Amino acid sequence: MSQKFIEKDYQIVQENEKADIYIINTCTVTNMSDRKSRQMLRRVKELNPNAIVVACGCYAQVAKKELEEMEEIDLVLGNEEKSTIVEFIEKYINEKENKIELKDVMKQKEYSDFGKITYTEKTRAVVKVQDGCDRFCSYCIIPYARGRVRSRKPKSIISEISSIANKGIKEVVITGIHIASYGKDFKEKYELIDLLEEINKIEGIQRIRLGSIEPLLITEEFIERLEKLEKVCHHFHLSLQSGCNETLKRMNRKYTTEEFENITNILRKHYNDVILTTDIIVGFPGETEEEFEKTYKFLKKIKFYKMHVFKYSPRKGTKAATMPNQIDGKIKEQRSKKLIELSNKNQESYNKQYLNKELEVLFEEEKEGIYRGHTKNYIEVNYKTNEKLENKIVTIVCKDLKQFV
Ligand code: SF4
Numbered sequence: 001m002s003q004k005f006i007e008k009d010y011q012i013v014q015e016n017e018k019a020d021i022y023i024i025n026t027c028t029v030t031n032m033s034d035r036k037s038r039q040m041l042r043r044v045k046e047l048n049p050n051a052i053v054v055a056c057g058c059y060a061q062v063a064k065k066e067l068e069e070m071e072e073i074d075l076v077l078g079n080e081e082k083s084t085i086v087e088f089i090e091k092y093i094n095e096k097e098n099k100i101e102l103k104d105v106m107k108q109k110e111y112s113d114f115g116k117i118t119y120t121e122k123t124r125a126v127v128k129v130q131d132g133c134d135r136f137c138s139y140c141i142i143p144y145a146r147g148r149v150r151s152r153k154p155k156s157i158i159s160e161i162s163s164i165a166n167k168g169i170k171e172v173v174i175t176g177i178h179i180a181s182y183g184k185d186f187k188e189k190y191e192l193i194d195l196l197e198e199i200n201k202i203e204g205i206q207r208i209r210l211g212s213i214e215p216l217l218i219t220e221e222f223i224e225r226l227e228k229l230e231k232v233c234h235h236f237h238l239s240l241q242s243g244c245n246e247t248l249k250r251m252n253r254k255y256t257t258e259e260f261e262n263i264t265n266i267l268r269k270h271y272n273d274v275i276l277t278t279d280i281i282v283g284f285p286g287e288t289e290e291e292f293e294k295t296y297k298f299l300k301k302i303k304f305y306k307m308h309v310f311k312y313s314p315r316k317g318t319k320a321a322t323m324p325n326q327i328d329g330k331i332k333e334q335r336s337k338k339l340i341e342l343s344n345k346n347q348e349s350y351n352k353q354y355l356n357k358e359l360e361v362l363f364e365e366e367k368e369g370i371y372r373g374h375t376k377n378y379i380e381v382n383y384k385t386n387e388k389l390e391n392k393i394v395t396i397v398c399k400d401l402k403q404f405v
Pocket of ligand 1 (some may be wrong): 142
């Protein structure tokens, strides 16, 4: 969106600076995100009471009326309006047109392409290939805010990544709301693996990293094609959410722990240096002590490198928010702590294996003589040197555990 403004000669300022127009790209993933979005909208109006304040994004998409009632907000736009945001704002300035009929995101059939983006990053660029999700997990509002699966045309993605490569950026992260569904909406069969094969051919790109993926994407057939792509990073973020089948069922996740374990076995068989990370929700409605213990035992067995642990937070408008047996905050806290400890322990034990070994690191940034970068399988390291290493892939040896972030 910034770029759309830059193209029309607007000037972008920092978050806390006084501006004539504030765009708040709201999030609605939890009730807390809604609250934070509202706070932000109020805060910017205080920074400049004469400014035009625009709310867009997911919260605006699902709660347009609620936001329109806030006196701090001048204009409410959804997700589909973002690609033409400048036109909407200019119309508001010229004609005071503020009753915008938002497109029904659930009826959108085509991916709204923003066109070519000029990246300001030097080392790693995040490329969005898909929007929407058809999964309807019981705790998640995203399908209602983003709509059904819409995939970006391969031609547009390849052209964007080619220009990223021309800028000297070495790594691309392939992202979306549910990238495993990439291509599902195309008439001709064309899936994520077909797209990755094409990206792998782009000269200059040295690393292709997959954003969070649904575990069921990983099949023997998929991996057999994937492992031939030398640029694909051996790091997979597989969202597990729970290690207990009963909880997974209530979450409306479509796999069992047995299937998930099989998927991790496939990955570990094909890549001996693979790093697996995950997301876990603790305190989902009805999660008994016994269910949590099942999750804990399962996580110990799988031994992820890192786990992002979330305490379940009810989201208005989802099935899980009305489920009985909501879990007490203190219990959520204890469970979360226990899993974070396990995650830290796992990470340390993996890091020990990488001590005194040669690691190929792509360095991203430098602060006071210390560079930070990632290995291909996403181990983050610090390295002190006088050399200029930014955006270079260098082989180093870490001799101290503190070098691992
Ligand atoms: S797959 Fe992800 S985005 Fe889709 S409904 Fe489930 S949690 Fe939400």
